[in-house]
Amino acid sequence: MNLLKRIRRGHTSDTIFAFVALLFGLSIVVIMGGIIFQLWLQSSVARSEFGWSFLWSAAYRPGENEYGALTFIYGTLVTAFLAILLAGPVGVGIAAYLVEIAPDRVNRILGFVVELLAAIPSIVYGLWGFFVLAPFLRDYVVPVIQASPLGWLPIFGGTFFGPTVFTASIVLAVMILPTVAAVSRDVIRAVPQDQREGMLALGATRWEMFRQAVLPYAGSGVLGAIILGLGRAAGETMAVTFIIGNSPRLFDSLFDQGATLASIIAGQFPEAGGILLSVLIELGLVLFIITILINISARLIVSLISRSPRGGIRA
Amino acid sequence: MSGVAGWKPLAAAVVLSFAVIGCGNTVGEGGAPQAQGGKGGGAEAAQSINAAGASFPAPFYTAAFQEFAEESGIQVNYQSIGSSGGREQFIQKAVAFGASDAPMDEEEEQQAGGGPRHIATVGGAVCAAYNLEDAADMLNLTGDVLADIYLGNITTWDDPAIAELNPDVQLPSDEIAVVHRSDGSGTTEIFTSYLAAVNPAWEGGPGAGSEIRWPTGIGADGNEGVAGQVQQTPNSIGYVAYEYAAENDLNCAAIGEGSGNFVEPSVETAEAAIAAADIPEDLKVVVSSTNPQGENVYPITGFTWLLVRTQMEDLAECKAVAEAAWYLTHDAQSRAAELNYVPVPDNVVSRDEEFIRSMQAEGQPCYGGGGETT
Numbered sequence: 153m154n155l156l157k158r159i160r161r162g163h164t165s166d167t168i169f170a171f172v173a174l175l176f177g178l179s180i181v182v183i184m185g186g187i188i189f190q191l192w193l194q195s196s197v198a199r200s201e202f203g204w205s206f207l208w209s210a211a212y213r214p215g216e217n218e219y220g221a222l223t224f225i226y227g228t229l230v231t232a233f234l235a236i237l238l239a240g241p242v243g244v245g246i247a248a249y250l251v252e253i254a255p256d257r258v259n260r261i262l263g264f265v266v267e268l269l270a271a272i273p274s275i276v277y278g279l280w281g282f283f284v285l286a287p288f289l290r291d292y293v294v295p296v297i298q299a300s301p302l303g304w305l306p307i308f309g310g311t312f313f314g315p316t317v318f319t320a321s322i323v324l325a326v327m328i329l330p331t332v333a334a335v336s337r338d339v340i341r342a343v344p345q346d347q348r349e350g351m352l353a354l355g356a357t358r359w360e361m362f363r364q365a366v367l368p369y370a371g372s373g374v375l376g377a378i379i380l381g382l383g384r385a386a387g388e389t390m391a392v393t394f395i396i397g398n399s400p401r402l403f404d405s406l407f408d409q410g411a412t413l414a415s416i417i418a419g420q421f422p423e424a425g426g427i428l429l430s431v432l433i434e435l436g437l438v439l440f441i442i443t444i445l446i447n448i449s450a451r452l453i454v455s456l457i458s459r460s461p462r463g464g465i466r467a
Numbered sequence: 468m469s470g471v472a473g474w475k476p477l478a479a480a481v482v483l484s485f486a487v488i489g490c491g492n493t494v495g496e497g498g499a500p501q502a503q504g505g506k507g508g509g510a511e512a513a514q515s516i517n518a519a520g521a522s523f524p525a526p527f528y529t530a531a532f533q534e535f536a537e538e539s540g541i542q543v544n545y546q547s548i549g550s551s552g553g554r555e556q557f558i559q560k561a562v563a564f565g566a567s568d569a570p571m572d573e574e575e576e577q578q579a580g581g582g583p584r585h586i587a588t589v590g591g592a593v594c595a596a597y598n599l600e601d602a603a604d605m606l607n608l609t610g611d612v613l614a615d616i617y618l619g620n621i622t623t624w625d626d627p628a629i630a631e632l633n634p635d636v637q638l639p640s641d642e643i644a645v646v647h648r649s650d651g652s653g654t655t656e657i658f659t660s661y662l663a664a665v666n667p668a669w670e671g672g673p674g675a676g677s678e679i680r681w682p683t684g685i686g687a688d689g690n691e692g693v694a695g696q697v698q699q700t701p702n703s704i705g706y707v708a709y710e711y712a713a714e715n716d717l718n719c720a721a722i723g724e725g726s727g728n729f730v731e732p733s734v735e736t737a738e739a740a741i742a743a744a745d746i747p748e749d750l751k752v753v754v755s756s757t758n759p760q761g762e763n764v765y766p767i768t769g770f771t772w773l774l775v776r777t778q779m780e781d782l783a784e785c786k787a788v789a790e791a792a793w794y795l796t797h798d799a800q801s802r803a804a805e806l807n808y809v810p811v812p813d814n815v816v817s818r819d820e821e822f823i824r825s826m827q828a829e830g831q832p833c834y835g836g837g838g839e840t841t
Binding site for chain 1: 650692
C-alpha cells in the first residue's frame with residue numbers, strides 16, 4: 153500500500169531506493185541464517201553420532217573415530233582471554249595517550265602505525281611468531297620467568313620448545329591490539345570536550361580528569377572494543393595454527409602445546425573425509441556459537457554499564 | 468532528473484550482481500570431467516582430462532604431466548587437493564582418475580565401482596630428521612627407540628637406549644622436542660605403520676594411520692611445517708618425506724634393527740626396500756608396515772597410487788587415463804629420481820602394466836600398447 157501511494161505521489165526513485173536498501177538489509181539476515189543452517193545440516197552425522205556429550209568430551213582419537221570438542225573449546229578460550237588480558241590494558245593505554253596526551257603530529261603518525269598493524273595479513277603474524285617471537289621467548293623470556301618465583305606456578309612449568317599456548321596468546325595479543333586501540337581511541341575522542349574542560353577548571357589533574365570525566369562516559373565503548381578484540385582472537389586461524397603446536401590436550405602449563413577450534417579446522421580440513429569432515433563442521437558451528445555468545449554478552453554488559461552516566465558512548 | 472540519474476547506477480549494480488550469481492550457478496553445474504575428445508570418434512584419446520588427489524607426489528606429477536602433454540598432446544589437469552579429497556572425487560566420478568597416499572578400503576572400492584585398481588607410481592622414504600648440534604650426521608636409531616621417543620617414554624637425548632646405539636656421539640642431556648604432523652598425511656601413515664610393525668606398545672597404543680592421537684610432541688602443518696620446526700628447535704626430532712629433508716639439508720637418522728646395519732634414507736635404499744618388501748598382488752600395502760629387511764634397505768618407505776577404473780564409460784577418456792598412467796610408470800620414472808622420489812622397482816611396474824592393460828571402455832581395451840613391456 154505504502155509503496156503504491158508513494159509511486160502515485162511521484163517519488164519513484166525514493167521507492168526504488170527504499171526497496172533496494174531493504175533487500176540489502178535483509179540479505180545479511182539471510183546470509184547469517186544460511187550459514188547456521190548449512191553448518192547444522194552438514195554436521196548432522198557428527199551430531200547424531202556423539203550427541204551433546206560432544207561438547208564436554210575431551211576425546212580425540214582419529215583412529216577409533218572418537219571425537220570431542222572440549223580440548224578445542226578450552227584452547228580457544230584460554231588463548232583468547234590471555235590475549236585480551238595482555239592487549240586490553242595496552243590498547244586502552246595507547247588510545248588514552250593518543251587522545252589526551254600526544255601532540256597532534258605524534259598522534260597522526262602513531263595512529264597510522266596502529267592502523268598499519270591491523271592491515272598486516274595474519275599469515276605474516278604467524279611467520280613472525282614462528283621465526284622471531286618463539287626463539288626470542290625461548291632464549292630470553294622463559295628462562296627469566298622460570299627462574300623467578302613465578303616459575304613455581306604450574307602454568308609456567310615444563311620445557312619451552314617454541315610453539316606453545318603462551319606464544320600463540322602473545323601473537324594474538326599483538327594482532328588484536330590495533331582493534332582495541334583504534335576503537336577505544338574513537339570512543340574516547342567522542343567524549344565531549346566540555347566535559348574535560350569542566351573537570352580541569354575544577355582543578356583536577358589530567359589523570360583525575362581522564363578517570364572521572366572521560367572513562368565513565370567512554371567505559372561501555374571501551375568494553376565493547378575489548379569484546380571485539382576477544383571475538384577476533386577466538387576466531388583467528390592461520391597465525392595460531394602456525395604457533396600453538398596443534399595438540400588437542402587439556403594443557404595445564406602455558407608452555408605446553410594446545411589447539412583451538414579454528415586451528416584444528418584449518419589443519420585437518422584438507423585431508424578430512426567421512427565423519428571427521430562432519431566433526432570439523434560441527435566444531436565450526438561451536439566456534440560460531442561461541443563468537444555469537446561473546447558478542448551477546450558484550451551487548452548485555454554494555455547496556456548494563458551504560459545506565460550509569462547519561463550519554464555514555466557505545467562502540 | 469537528478470533523482471532518476473541517482474538510482475540508475477544502483478539498479479545497474481543490483482542487476483549486475485544477480486547476473487554474477489546466475490553465472491556462478493551455471494559454472495558450478497559443470498562438475499563432471501570434461502573429456503573434450505569427440506565421444507563418437509572412439510579411436511582417439513581425449514585431449515584433456517581432470518585428476519585430483521595426493522599432495523605428496525604433486526611436484527612429480529606436475530612435472531611429469533607437463534612433459535606428457537608435450538609428447539602426447541594430452542593435457543592432464545592435476546589438482547593437489549589431498550588424498551582423502553582425491554579418493555572422494557574418484558568415487559563420485561568427478562575426475563577421470565584419482566591419486567592417494569593411502570589405499571581405498573573395501574567400502575570405498577564398492578562405492579567407486581567399475582573395478583578400481585591401485586597403480587603404484589612412485590615411492591617415498593620418510594626421514595627421521597633431527598637437530599642436534601654435536602651429532603652432525605651420524606645418529607643411529609632403532610624402530611623401538613623411535614617408538615619410545617614418540618610415545619614419550621624416552622624424553623632426553625642422553626637416555627641409555629639412545630647412547631647405546633651411538634657410542635661415538637656426544638649426546639646432550641636436554642629434553643627431546645618431538646615434532647609430528649598435525650594434519651592428516653600419507654607421510655604419517657608410512658611412519659606410524661613402521662612403528663606399529665616393530666613396536667607392540669605403539670601398535671596397541673596410537674597405532675598406524677594417516678592421523679594419530681599423539682601421546683606427546685608439537686604438531687606442525689605439512690612437511691614444510693615439520694621441516695621448519697625441526698630447523699628452528701634445538702634438540703628436536705621430526706619425520707618428513709625424504710625429498711623435503713634433502714631439499715632443506717636436514718640430518719636423517721640411520722635406522723636399523725638391533726646391532727649394526729643402520730641404513731640412511733636415500734632414493735637407492737628406499738627402492739631396495741620396496742624391492743625387498745612382500746607386496747601383495749593388488750599393490751595395496753604400506754611398504755613400511757611389512758618392515759622390509761636386508762642390506763641397504765631403508766624400512767620407512769611407502770608408495771603413492773593412482774586410482775583408476777578398469778571398466779570406464781568413455782573410451783576417449785579411458786585411453787587418455789591409460790596413456791597417462793603408462794607414462795608415469797615408465798617414461799617419467801627417471802624424472803622421479805631427480806626429484807628425490809623413489810622409482811618403483813620392476814616387480815611393481817609389471818603389476819601396474821597388468822592393471823593398465825586391463826582397462827576397458829565401450830568393449831575395447833584402452834591401452835594401445837605403444838610402450839614396451841619391462
